[in-house]
Amino acid sequence: MKLTATQYDAVAARAECLVTAAEMDAALDSMAAALTAQLADKDPLVLCVMTGAVIAAGLLLPRLNFQLRVDYLHASRYQGATRGGELAWRHRPSAAIRGEHILILDDILDEGITLAQVIRACHEDGAASVLSAVLVEKQRPHQCQADVVGVVVADRYLYGYGLDYKNYFRNAPGIFAVADADI
């Protein structure tokens, strides 16, 4: 469903900025340093978890100044909603994963259901090793941990830097918490 311009502006006006673009830049630099230390000699295959990780990939990959390749997987459990359901696989690059050092790149670790299943799928598909990195981790229990985390934020519904609200706001230049009234 599309938001009208009035609805869009009202959601933005009520949202709270939790992390600024400048803070995200610093977090991305730290993530790149940690990933470089762990992967620079591994010729990894970076798997972007579509759709949310598209911004993370665009901002992080140019900071990784070493030999790597990029592919994507598409797994989704929110599909525009503010509560997650079953994970739906739309693209699982099984053949490309065998024997590779995999870096899974996602926008957020929330319940951890997505990341846990993606990690398991990479092992099932014969990865040589699996590392994971997320831009944002919510302060709450998760089914699994990410190896590299950008920022840790409160357990609220978020948008920006790839995270959507009703399929909008993935391009927002910060991490914003949606107002209770809009959830």
Ligand SMILES: O=P(O)(O)OC[C@H]1O[C@H](OP(=O)(O)OP(=O)(O)O)[C@H](O)[C@@H]1O
């Ligand atoms: O830790 P979890 O509770 O499993 O949630 C994290 C997942 O939720 C979002 O994906 P979503 O299903 O919304 O798809 P999207 O990437 O297309 O936004 C996000 O990109 C993560 O993959």
Ligand SMILES: Nc1nc2[nH]cnc2c(=O)[nH]1
């Ligand atoms: N957009 C968005 N997607 C999510 N997936 C899991 N948690 C979130 C969240 O807070 N915002």
